[in-house]
Amino acid sequence: MDEVTFKSNTVLSDVHLYTPNHRHLMVRLNSVGQPVFLSQFKLLWSRDSWTDSGTEDSGLRDVPPQEAPPAGSASPRSPPGSGHSHEGLSPQAWADTTSQEAPLDEDGDLDVVRRPRAASDLDPAEPPRDKVHPMILAQEEDDLTGDQAQESCPDSIIKIEHTMATPLEDVGKQVWRGALLLADYILFQRDLFQGRTVLELGAGTGLVSIVAATVARTVYCTDVGTDLLAMCQRNVALNSHLATAGGGVVKVKELDWLKDDLCTDPNVPFSWSEEDIADLYDHTTVLFAAEVFYDDDLTDALFNTLSRLVRRLKNACTAILSVERRFNFTLRHLDVTCEAYDHFRASLNALEKLADSRLRFMVEPVEASFPQLLIYERIRQLELWKIIAEPT
Numbered sequence: 350m351d352e353v354t355f356k357s358n359t360v361l362s363d364v365h366l367y368t369p370n371h372r373h374l375m376v377r378l379n380s381v382g383q384p385v386f387l388s389q390f391k392l393l394w395s396r397d398s399w400t401d402s403g404t405e406d407s408g409l410r411d412v413p414p415q416e417a418p419p420a421g422s423a424s425p426r427s428p429p430g431s432g433h434s435h436e437g438l439s440p441q442a443w444a445d446t447t448s449q450e451a452p453l454d455e456d457g458d459l460d461v462v463r464r465p466r467a468a469s470d471l472d473p474a475e476p477p478r479d480k481v482h483p484m485i486l487a488q489e490e491d492d493l494t495g496d497q498a499q500e501s502c503p504d505s506i507i508k509i510e511h512t513m514a515t516p517l518e519d520v521g522k523q524v525w526r527g528a529l530l531l532a533d534y535i536l537f538q539r540d541l542f543q544g545r546t547v548l549e550l551g552a553g554t555g556l557v558s559i560v561a562a563t564v565a566r567t568v569y570c571t572d573v574g575t576d577l578l579a580m581c582q583r584n585v586a587l588n589s590h591l592a593t594a595g596g597g598v599v600k601v602k603e604l605d606w607l608k609d610d611l612c613t614d615p616n617v618p619f620s621w622s623e624e625d626i627a628d629l630y631d632h633t634t635v636l637f638a639a640e641v642f643y644d645d646d647l648t649d650a651l652f653n654t655l656s657r658l659v660r661r662l663k664n665a666c667t668a669i670l671s672v673e674r675r676f677n678f679t680l681r682h683l684d685v686t687c688e689a690y691d692h693f694r695a696s697l698n699a700l701e702k703l704a705d706s707r708l709r710f711m712v713e714p715v716e717a718s719f720p721q722l723l724i725y726e727r728i729r730q731l732e733l734w735k736i737i738a739e740p741t
Protein backbone atom coordinates (compact mmCIF):
# COMPACT_ATOMS: atom_id res chain seq x y z
CA MET A 350 0.00 0.00 0.00
CA ASP A 351 1.22 3.53 -0.69
CA GLU A 352 2.48 5.57 2.21
CA VAL A 353 -0.14 7.86 3.73
CA THR A 354 0.94 11.39 2.88
CA PHE A 355 -0.33 14.67 4.33
CA LYS A 356 -0.61 17.33 1.66
CA SER A 357 -0.46 21.01 2.50
CA ASN A 358 -4.12 21.55 1.64
CA THR A 359 -5.36 18.75 3.88
CA VAL A 360 -7.09 19.38 7.18
CA LEU A 361 -7.44 17.04 10.13
CA SER A 362 -10.19 17.45 12.69
CA ASP A 363 -9.08 17.70 16.32
CA VAL A 364 -11.66 15.04 17.09
CA HIS A 365 -9.59 12.46 15.20
CA LEU A 366 -6.26 13.90 16.32
CA TYR A 367 -7.15 13.35 19.96
CA THR A 368 -8.95 10.02 19.59
CA PRO A 369 -6.61 7.40 21.09
CA ASN A 370 -5.24 5.06 18.40
CA HIS A 371 -7.05 1.97 19.53
CA ARG A 372 -10.38 3.77 19.11
CA HIS A 373 -10.09 4.29 15.38
CA LEU A 374 -9.48 1.36 13.08
CA MET A 375 -8.93 1.58 9.37
CA VAL A 376 -11.58 -0.66 7.86
CA ARG A 377 -11.58 -0.20 4.09
CA LEU A 378 -10.94 2.14 1.18
CA ASN A 379 -13.94 4.08 -0.05
CA SER A 380 -15.01 4.32 -3.68
CA VAL A 381 -12.52 7.13 -4.35
CA GLY A 382 -9.63 5.29 -2.69
CA GLN A 383 -9.54 7.16 0.61
CA PRO A 384 -8.80 5.12 3.77
CA VAL A 385 -11.92 4.86 5.91
CA PHE A 386 -11.61 4.59 9.69
CA LEU A 387 -14.14 3.42 12.22
CA SER A 388 -14.30 5.41 15.45
CA GLN A 389 -16.44 4.78 18.47
CA PHE A 390 -18.02 7.63 20.37
CA LYS A 391 -19.06 6.59 23.82
CA LEU A 392 -22.22 8.07 25.29
CA LEU A 393 -21.69 8.50 29.02
CA TRP A 394 -25.26 7.60 29.56
CA SER A 395 -27.38 4.46 29.72
CA ARG A 396 -30.44 3.55 27.68
CA ASP A 397 -32.46 3.70 30.96
CA SER A 398 -31.75 7.40 31.23
CA TRP A 399 -32.92 7.94 27.63
CA THR A 400 -36.42 6.95 28.59
CA ASP A 401 -36.55 9.52 31.40
CA SER A 402 -39.30 11.98 30.82
CA GLY A 403 -37.28 15.15 30.77
CA THR A 404 -34.19 17.16 31.52
CA GLU A 405 -35.31 17.90 35.08
CA ASP A 406 -35.66 14.19 35.80
CA SER A 407 -32.48 13.12 34.07
CA GLY A 408 -30.26 13.65 37.09
CA LEU A 409 -28.12 15.94 34.94
CA ARG A 410 -26.88 19.13 36.48
CA ASP A 411 -25.84 22.40 34.91
CA VAL A 412 -22.12 22.01 35.49
CA PRO A 413 -19.00 23.37 33.82
CA PRO A 414 -17.69 21.28 30.94
CA GLN A 415 -14.96 18.73 31.31
CA GLU A 416 -11.38 19.88 30.88
CA ALA A 417 -9.99 17.75 28.10
CA PRO A 418 -6.68 15.98 28.59
CA PRO A 419 -3.79 17.33 26.53
CA ALA A 420 -3.16 15.58 23.23
CA GLY A 421 -1.51 12.23 23.72
CA SER A 422 -2.12 12.07 27.46
CA ALA A 423 -3.77 9.12 29.16
CA SER A 424 -7.53 9.25 29.43
CA PRO A 425 -8.78 10.92 32.61
CA ARG A 426 -8.58 8.85 35.77
CA SER A 427 -11.68 10.54 37.11
CA PRO A 428 -14.89 10.49 35.12
CA PRO A 429 -15.50 13.23 32.57
CA GLY A 430 -16.97 16.18 34.42
CA SER A 431 -15.30 14.76 37.51
CA GLY A 432 -16.02 16.62 40.67
CA HIS A 433 -19.54 16.97 39.29
CA SER A 434 -22.55 14.82 39.86
CA HIS A 435 -22.53 11.81 37.54
CA GLU A 436 -26.05 10.67 38.25
CA GLY A 437 -27.55 9.43 35.00
CA LEU A 438 -24.47 7.39 34.13
CA SER A 439 -25.05 3.70 34.17
CA PRO A 440 -22.53 1.57 36.10
CA GLN A 441 -21.50 0.16 32.71
CA ALA A 442 -20.75 3.57 31.25
CA TRP A 443 -18.84 4.44 34.42
CA ALA A 444 -16.76 1.27 34.27
CA ASP A 445 -16.04 1.76 30.57
CA THR A 446 -14.87 5.34 30.92
CA THR A 447 -12.51 4.53 33.79
CA SER A 448 -10.99 1.53 32.03
CA GLN A 449 -9.67 3.48 29.02
CA GLU A 450 -6.06 3.42 30.23
CA ALA A 451 -3.13 4.30 27.98
CA PRO A 452 -0.90 1.33 27.15
CA LEU A 453 2.02 0.86 29.61
CA ASP A 454 5.23 -1.14 29.22
CA GLU A 455 6.43 -3.74 31.74
CA ASP A 456 7.97 -1.00 34.01
CA GLY A 457 4.77 0.97 33.99
CA ASP A 458 6.06 3.68 31.58
CA LEU A 459 3.77 5.05 28.87
CA ASP A 460 4.13 2.90 25.75
CA VAL A 461 4.18 5.52 23.00
CA VAL A 462 3.63 4.36 19.43
CA ARG A 463 6.08 6.37 17.33
CA ARG A 464 5.58 7.75 13.87
CA PRO A 465 7.61 6.03 11.15
CA ARG A 466 10.77 7.97 10.32
CA ALA A 467 10.39 10.24 7.29
CA ALA A 468 12.17 9.11 4.14
CA SER A 469 13.67 12.60 3.90
CA ASP A 470 15.57 12.18 7.17
CA LEU A 471 18.98 11.42 5.61
CA ASP A 472 21.00 11.45 8.78
CA PRO A 473 19.08 9.47 11.35
CA ALA A 474 20.53 9.45 14.88
CA GLU A 475 19.22 5.93 15.45
CA PRO A 476 19.32 2.86 13.21
CA PRO A 477 16.40 2.80 10.75
CA ARG A 478 13.20 1.26 11.97
CA ASP A 479 10.65 -0.71 10.04
CA LYS A 480 8.04 1.51 8.43
CA VAL A 481 4.58 1.15 9.84
CA HIS A 482 1.56 1.40 7.60
CA PRO A 483 -2.09 1.42 8.58
CA MET A 484 -3.53 -2.02 8.10
CA ILE A 485 -6.98 -2.88 6.84
CA LEU A 486 -8.46 -4.73 9.76
CA ALA A 487 -11.63 -5.89 8.06
CA GLN A 488 -12.69 -5.84 4.46
CA GLU A 489 -15.79 -3.92 3.53
CA GLU A 490 -18.86 -5.73 4.71
CA ASP A 491 -22.47 -5.26 3.79
CA ASP A 492 -24.17 -2.56 5.78
CA LEU A 493 -25.03 -3.69 9.24
CA THR A 494 -28.67 -3.24 9.91
CA GLY A 495 -31.22 -4.16 12.51
CA ASP A 496 -30.25 -7.04 14.80
CA GLN A 497 -26.72 -7.27 13.44
CA ALA A 498 -26.03 -3.65 14.27
CA GLN A 499 -27.63 -4.08 17.67
CA GLU A 500 -25.36 -7.01 18.50
CA SER A 501 -22.18 -5.25 17.46
CA CYS A 502 -23.08 -1.83 18.84
CA PRO A 503 -24.22 -1.44 22.42
CA ASP A 504 -26.58 1.37 23.34
CA SER A 505 -23.82 3.54 24.73
CA ILE A 506 -21.63 3.47 21.59
CA ILE A 507 -22.05 5.44 18.39
CA LYS A 508 -19.94 3.95 15.59
CA ILE A 509 -18.90 6.37 12.88
CA GLU A 510 -17.00 5.67 9.71
CA HIS A 511 -14.96 8.62 8.55
CA THR A 512 -11.79 9.54 6.70
CA MET A 513 -8.90 11.56 8.08
CA ALA A 514 -6.81 14.48 6.83
CA THR A 515 -9.02 15.30 3.86
CA PRO A 516 -8.75 18.15 1.38
CA LEU A 517 -11.12 21.04 2.12
CA GLU A 518 -13.78 19.82 -0.29
CA ASP A 519 -14.05 16.57 1.68
CA VAL A 520 -14.17 17.94 5.24
CA GLY A 521 -17.62 16.44 5.69
CA LYS A 522 -16.03 12.99 5.82
CA GLN A 523 -14.51 13.83 9.22
CA VAL A 524 -16.28 14.47 12.51
CA TRP A 525 -15.86 18.00 13.86
CA ARG A 526 -15.96 19.16 17.46
CA GLY A 527 -19.03 21.31 16.85
CA ALA A 528 -20.99 18.18 15.92
CA LEU A 529 -20.21 16.69 19.33
CA LEU A 530 -21.21 19.93 21.07
CA LEU A 531 -24.51 20.00 19.19
CA ALA A 532 -25.09 16.29 19.91
CA ASP A 533 -24.51 17.00 23.61
CA TYR A 534 -27.06 19.81 23.50
CA ILE A 535 -29.65 17.59 21.81
CA LEU A 536 -29.22 14.90 24.47
CA PHE A 537 -29.36 17.42 27.28
CA GLN A 538 -32.43 19.22 25.91
CA ARG A 539 -34.06 16.09 24.50
CA ASP A 540 -37.51 17.21 25.62
CA LEU A 541 -37.32 20.05 23.11
CA PHE A 542 -36.78 17.61 20.24
CA GLN A 543 -38.98 14.70 21.30
CA GLY A 544 -41.19 13.54 18.43
CA ARG A 545 -40.15 16.42 16.17
CA THR A 546 -39.38 16.51 12.47
CA VAL A 547 -35.85 17.80 12.13
CA LEU A 548 -33.65 18.90 9.23
CA GLU A 549 -29.87 18.83 9.46
CA LEU A 550 -27.87 20.88 6.93
CA GLY A 551 -24.27 19.90 6.08
CA ALA A 552 -24.56 16.71 8.15
CA GLY A 553 -21.23 15.19 7.04
CA THR A 554 -20.81 11.76 8.66
CA GLY A 555 -24.31 12.04 10.16
CA LEU A 556 -23.39 11.97 13.85
CA VAL A 557 -25.73 14.80 14.85
CA SER A 558 -28.65 13.29 12.92
CA ILE A 559 -28.03 9.89 14.49
CA VAL A 560 -28.15 11.43 17.96
CA ALA A 561 -31.18 13.54 17.02
CA ALA A 562 -33.03 10.40 15.91
CA THR A 563 -32.80 9.00 19.44
CA VAL A 564 -35.44 11.58 20.36
CA ALA A 565 -36.91 13.05 17.17
CA ARG A 566 -39.49 11.33 14.99
CA THR A 567 -38.03 12.02 11.56
CA VAL A 568 -34.59 13.43 10.82
CA TYR A 569 -33.78 14.64 7.32
CA CYS A 570 -30.01 14.33 7.26
CA THR A 571 -28.69 16.33 4.30
CA ASP A 572 -25.43 17.18 2.57
CA VAL A 573 -23.93 17.03 -0.93
CA GLY A 574 -21.84 14.47 -2.82
CA THR A 575 -22.76 10.84 -3.44
CA ASP A 576 -19.59 9.58 -1.72
CA LEU A 577 -20.24 11.51 1.43
CA LEU A 578 -23.95 10.73 1.52
CA ALA A 579 -23.17 7.01 1.03
CA MET A 580 -20.79 7.13 4.02
CA CYS A 581 -23.43 8.97 6.01
CA GLN A 582 -26.08 6.41 5.05
CA ARG A 583 -23.74 3.63 6.18
CA ASN A 584 -23.28 5.33 9.56
CA VAL A 585 -27.04 5.66 9.92
CA ALA A 586 -27.34 1.90 9.27
CA LEU A 587 -24.51 1.10 11.71
CA ASN A 588 -26.40 2.92 14.45
CA SER A 589 -29.96 2.19 13.37
CA HIS A 590 -30.80 0.44 16.63
CA LEU A 591 -30.28 3.75 18.52
CA ALA A 592 -32.90 5.46 16.37
CA THR A 593 -35.44 2.66 16.17
CA ALA A 594 -35.41 2.24 19.95
CA GLY A 595 -36.97 5.70 20.20
CA GLY A 596 -39.10 5.26 17.07
CA GLY A 597 -37.00 7.76 15.13
CA VAL A 598 -36.05 7.49 11.48
CA VAL A 599 -33.14 9.14 9.65
CA LYS A 600 -33.55 9.89 5.94
CA VAL A 601 -30.32 10.74 4.15
CA LYS A 602 -30.96 13.21 1.32
CA GLU A 603 -29.09 15.59 -0.90
CA LEU A 604 -29.60 19.26 -0.12
CA ASP A 605 -27.18 21.62 -1.84
CA TRP A 606 -27.14 25.17 -0.48
CA LEU A 607 -26.06 26.35 -3.92
CA LYS A 608 -29.28 25.11 -5.51
CA ASP A 609 -32.72 26.61 -5.02
CA ASP A 610 -34.70 23.39 -5.23
CA LEU A 611 -34.56 19.89 -3.85
CA CYS A 612 -33.68 17.23 -6.41
CA THR A 613 -36.61 14.92 -7.15
CA ASP A 614 -35.05 12.94 -10.02
CA PRO A 615 -35.46 9.30 -8.92
CA ASN A 616 -32.33 8.38 -10.92
CA VAL A 617 -30.17 10.61 -8.74
CA PRO A 618 -28.98 8.95 -5.53
CA PHE A 619 -30.36 10.52 -2.33
CA SER A 620 -32.99 12.55 -4.19
CA TRP A 621 -36.32 13.47 -2.60
CA SER A 622 -39.75 11.92 -3.10
CA GLU A 623 -42.76 14.24 -3.29
CA GLU A 624 -44.00 12.70 0.00
CA ASP A 625 -40.74 13.50 1.76
CA ILE A 626 -40.82 17.08 0.53
CA ALA A 627 -44.41 17.49 1.72
CA ASP A 628 -43.51 15.97 5.10
CA LEU A 629 -40.44 18.23 5.36
CA TYR A 630 -42.40 21.42 4.71
CA ASP A 631 -45.46 20.41 6.72
CA HIS A 632 -43.79 19.13 9.87
CA THR A 633 -40.23 20.44 10.31
CA THR A 634 -39.85 22.65 13.38
CA VAL A 635 -36.12 22.22 14.11
CA LEU A 636 -33.03 22.80 11.97
CA PHE A 637 -29.49 21.82 12.91
CA ALA A 638 -26.15 22.72 11.36
CA ALA A 639 -22.76 21.94 12.88
CA GLU A 640 -19.46 23.46 11.82
CA VAL A 641 -20.53 24.71 8.43
CA PHE A 642 -19.13 28.23 8.66
CA TYR A 643 -15.59 28.01 7.28
CA ASP A 644 -15.93 29.64 3.87
CA ASP A 645 -17.69 32.98 3.40
CA ASP A 646 -19.40 32.03 0.13
CA LEU A 647 -20.72 28.80 1.65
CA THR A 648 -21.83 30.68 4.76
CA ASP A 649 -23.82 33.06 2.53
CA ALA A 650 -25.28 30.08 0.65
CA LEU A 651 -26.26 28.38 3.91
CA PHE A 652 -27.97 31.50 5.30
CA ASN A 653 -29.84 31.96 2.00
CA THR A 654 -30.95 28.32 2.17
CA LEU A 655 -32.01 28.73 5.77
CA SER A 656 -34.07 31.81 5.10
CA ARG A 657 -35.62 30.28 1.95
CA LEU A 658 -36.47 27.03 3.76
CA VAL A 659 -38.12 28.60 6.79
CA ARG A 660 -40.40 30.58 4.48
CA ARG A 661 -41.56 27.29 2.96
CA LEU A 662 -42.16 25.60 6.32
CA LYS A 663 -45.71 25.55 7.60
CA ASN A 664 -44.70 26.05 11.23
CA ALA A 665 -42.44 28.35 13.19
CA CYS A 666 -39.02 26.80 13.62
CA THR A 667 -35.83 26.99 15.60
CA ALA A 668 -32.37 26.52 14.13
CA ILE A 669 -29.46 25.50 16.35
CA LEU A 670 -26.03 26.16 14.87
CA SER A 671 -22.62 25.23 16.22
CA VAL A 672 -19.47 27.04 15.23
CA GLU A 673 -15.83 27.04 16.27
CA ARG A 674 -14.12 30.39 16.36
CA ARG A 675 -10.85 29.59 14.57
CA PHE A 676 -7.99 32.05 14.66
CA ASN A 677 -5.56 32.22 11.74
CA PHE A 678 -2.61 34.39 10.86
CA THR A 679 -3.28 35.98 7.46
CA LEU A 680 -0.75 37.69 5.20
CA ARG A 681 -3.50 40.07 4.11
CA HIS A 682 -3.92 41.41 7.64
CA LEU A 683 -0.44 40.54 8.91
CA ASP A 684 -2.30 39.61 12.05
CA VAL A 685 -4.27 36.85 13.72
CA THR A 686 -7.94 37.07 12.75
CA CYS A 687 -11.05 34.90 12.73
CA GLU A 688 -12.55 36.01 9.45
CA ALA A 689 -14.86 33.04 8.87
CA TYR A 690 -16.35 33.48 12.35
CA ASP A 691 -16.71 37.25 11.90
CA HIS A 692 -18.57 36.63 8.65
CA PHE A 693 -20.84 34.14 10.44
CA ARG A 694 -21.66 36.71 13.13
CA ALA A 695 -22.31 39.39 10.51
CA SER A 696 -24.67 36.98 8.74
CA LEU A 697 -26.56 36.39 11.99
CA ASN A 698 -26.94 40.14 12.44
CA ALA A 699 -28.13 40.53 8.86
CA LEU A 700 -30.69 37.76 9.35
CA GLU A 701 -32.19 39.52 12.36
CA LYS A 702 -32.76 42.59 10.20
CA LEU A 703 -34.47 40.51 7.50
CA ALA A 704 -37.92 40.66 9.11
CA ASP A 705 -40.75 41.17 6.66
CA SER A 706 -44.53 41.19 6.90
CA ARG A 707 -44.58 37.40 7.29
CA LEU A 708 -41.56 36.34 9.28
CA ARG A 709 -39.05 37.59 11.81
CA PHE A 710 -35.83 36.09 13.10
CA MET A 711 -34.54 36.27 16.65
CA VAL A 712 -30.95 35.29 17.34
CA GLU A 713 -29.51 34.33 20.71
CA PRO A 714 -26.36 32.61 21.95
CA VAL A 715 -26.79 29.34 23.85
CA GLU A 716 -24.68 29.00 26.99
CA ALA A 717 -22.46 25.93 26.48
CA SER A 718 -22.40 25.00 30.16
CA PHE A 719 -24.52 21.84 29.90
CA PRO A 720 -22.79 18.57 30.82
CA GLN A 721 -20.77 16.51 28.39
CA LEU A 722 -22.12 13.13 27.45
CA LEU A 723 -19.54 12.65 24.70
CA ILE A 724 -15.79 12.82 25.11
CA TYR A 725 -14.14 15.72 23.29
CA GLU A 726 -12.38 18.92 24.16
CA ARG A 727 -15.05 21.54 24.77
CA ILE A 728 -12.85 24.54 24.17
CA ARG A 729 -13.97 28.13 24.82
CA GLN A 730 -14.07 28.84 21.09
CA LEU A 731 -16.92 26.35 20.54
CA GLU A 732 -20.24 28.17 20.38
CA LEU A 733 -23.91 27.38 19.90
CA TRP A 734 -26.38 29.85 18.42
CA LYS A 735 -30.14 29.66 18.29
CA ILE A 736 -32.26 31.32 15.58
CA ILE A 737 -35.99 31.47 16.17
CA ALA A 738 -38.04 32.07 13.05
CA GLU A 739 -41.66 32.95 13.71
CA PRO A 740 -44.55 34.69 12.01
CA THR A 741 -44.71 38.40 12.60
Ligand SMILES: C[S@@+](CC[C@H](N)C(=O)[O-])C[C@H]1O[C@@H](n2cnc3c(N)ncnc32)[C@H](O)[C@@H]1O
Nearest residue numbers: 520521524525528551552553605606607639640
Ligand atom coordinates in the same frame (compact mmCIF):
# COMPACT_ATOMS: atom_id res chain seq x y z
C1 LIG B 1 -16.81 20.99 8.34
S1 LIG B 1 -17.98 19.90 7.66
C2 LIG B 1 -19.08 19.63 9.00
C3 LIG B 1 -19.68 18.27 8.94
C4 LIG B 1 -20.52 17.89 10.17
N1 LIG B 1 -21.63 18.80 10.34
C5 LIG B 1 -19.68 17.88 11.41
O1 LIG B 1 -19.70 18.88 12.17
O2 LIG B 1 -18.97 16.90 11.66
C6 LIG B 1 -18.96 20.99 6.60
C7 LIG B 1 -20.07 20.30 5.86
O3 LIG B 1 -20.75 21.22 5.01
C8 LIG B 1 -21.07 20.54 3.80
N2 LIG B 1 -21.27 21.44 2.66
C9 LIG B 1 -20.35 22.21 2.05
N3 LIG B 1 -20.90 22.84 1.00
C10 LIG B 1 -22.20 22.45 0.93
C11 LIG B 1 -23.29 22.76 0.05
N4 LIG B 1 -23.13 23.58 -0.99
N5 LIG B 1 -24.48 22.20 0.31
C12 LIG B 1 -24.64 21.35 1.35
N6 LIG B 1 -23.64 21.02 2.20
C13 LIG B 1 -22.44 21.56 2.00
C14 LIG B 1 -19.85 19.67 3.57
O4 LIG B 1 -20.10 18.63 2.63
C15 LIG B 1 -19.58 19.17 4.97
O5 LIG B 1 -20.27 18.00 5.26
